[in-house]
Amino acid sequence: MYATATIVKPLPPELFRTHGASAEMRWDAMAGQGFHTPTDRFFVRNHTFTPSIDPATWQLAIHGDGVRCPGAYTYDQLRAMPARTLDAAIECAGNGRRFYGTQQGEPAPGTQWGLGAIGVARWRGVPLRYLLERSDISARAVDVLPTGLDAPFEHHGHVRRPLPVDKAMDDVLVAYEMNGRPLPPDHGFPVRLVVPGWVGIASIKWLGDIEVATRELFTPWNTEFYRDVTVNPVKSALELGWNARVPFGRPQLLRGRSWSGRGRVVKVEVSFDDGRTWRRAEHRGPHLVSAWLPWHITWVPRRLGERSILVRATDASGATQQLKRPQHAFGYHFDAAVRHPISVIHG
Structure with missing residues (x-):
C-alpha cells in the first residue's frame, strides 16, 4: 500500500x-x-x-x-x-x-x-x-x-x-x-x-x-500532539512576495485573504505605519464562513526604504488580530498581525 x-x-x-x-x-x-x-x-x-x-x-x-x-x-x-x-x-x-x-x-x-x-x-x-x-x-x-x-x-x-x-x-x-x-x-x-x-x-x-x-x-x-487546539483563530495574509519590491509614488493594488474558524470575517484593516493607523480594506468575492474573505486596498508608497505592512481581521465572534500573540509551547495558533516586509524603491 x-x-x-x-x-x-x-x-x-x-x-x-x-x-x-x-x-x-x-x-x-x-x-x-x-x-x-x-x-x-x-x-x-x-x-x-x-x-x-x-x-x-x-x-x-x-x-x-x-x-x-x-x-x-x-x-x-x-x-x-x-x-x-x-x-x-x-x-x-x-x-x-x-x-x-x-x-x-x-x-x-x-x-x-x-x-x-x-x-x-x-x-x-x-x-x-x-x-x-x-x-x-x-x-x-x-x-x-x-x-x-x-x-x-x-x-x-x-x-x-x-x-x-x-x-x-x-x-x-x-x-x-x-x-x-x-x-x-x-x-x-x-x-x-x-x-x-x-x-x-x-x-x-x-x-x-x-x-x-x-x-x-x-x-x-x-x-501528546495538538492538545487543547480545535477551532482555528482569525488570520490574514497578503498575496505578495516576502520582501517584495514596490515602486515609490505609484498606486499599488494590494490583495489578500482573511479567515477564521470561529465565524465569518466581518472587517479587514491594513496598516502602513507599524500599526499606528489603520485603513479599512474592501471585500471582494464570496463571503463564506467555512472558507476565507478575499479583499483589496490601494496604497501609494510615499517613503523609500524597508518597511512592513500589517493586516488585521475581525470575525463575527468579535475576535480581532492583535499586534502580539501570547506564546504557545508548541507554536500553534499564531494569530497576531504579521509584519510583511517590503522595500519601496525608485520606480
Whole structure:
C-alpha cells in the first residue's frame, strides 16, 4: 500500500517552500488566482509519506459501541450516496509558527511554517452525518474516531484524532473530490474528512476507519500532539512576495485573504505605519464562513526604504488580530498581525 515518495506532486520553488515531509504554499502564488486554491499549489502536511491506495480494494469501515449497524462501504458505494459540495479551508494548527521566533523573539518547536499552511478548495462527498445515521448511531454516542491509512507515525500508530459527536453530526464531509476532480494522492485519495473551521489534523486524509464510541476517546493526536487546539483563530495574509519590491509614488493594488474558524470575517484593516493607523480594506468575492474573505486596498508608497505592512481581521465572534500573540509551547495558533516586509524603491 505504501509509496516511497514523501510527496507525489511536483513542488516547484515558485509555488512552494518545502519543510521535510511537508510543503508550504507561497502566498504570492495565489496572486491572480480565483477564490479556490488551485490543487497544484495546495499545501501538503504529511506525518510520514503519501500512500498509494487502490480504490478497487479500499473500504471505509464504521463500527464501535456507538452504532447499532456497523458496516463497510466501497469507493463506488460511497460515490453513489447523496452528496454535498462544500467550499472550505483546511489549515494546519502550526500555520504561522515561525513568527513566534522571527516577530516575537520566542521561537517555538516544530515545522517553521509561514502563513502558507492553508488552502481553500471545493470539496465534494458524503456528509458524515448521513453515514452515521445509516449506521444507526446511538443517542449515547460521545466521540467519533477517524483513522488514516498512511504509514504509522513513529511508535504512535496511524494518524487519528477524535471528534465530538455534535461536530461529526454537523458539517463534516467525507470527501472524494477536490476542485471538481478525484482527490489527488497527497490530499487524501481515495477519501478524506473535511472538518470546517477546525485544525487541519481533524481532517484526516486517506480515511479508512471510523469508530463511534459511547465514551471519550484519546489518541496521541489529542493528548501528546495538538492538545487543547480545535477551532482555528482569525488570520490574514497578503498575496505578495516576502520582501517584495514596490515602486515609490505609484498606486499599488494590494490583495489578500482573511479567515477564521470561529465565524465569518466581518472587517479587514491594513496598516502602513507599524500599526499606528489603520485603513479599512474592501471585500471582494464570496463571503463564506467555512472558507476565507478575499479583499483589496490601494496604497501609494510615499517613503523609500524597508518597511512592513500589517493586516488585521475581525470575525463575527468579535475576535480581532492583535499586534502580539501570547506564546504557545508548541507554536500553534499564531494569530497576531504579521509584519510583511517590503522595500519601496525608485520606480
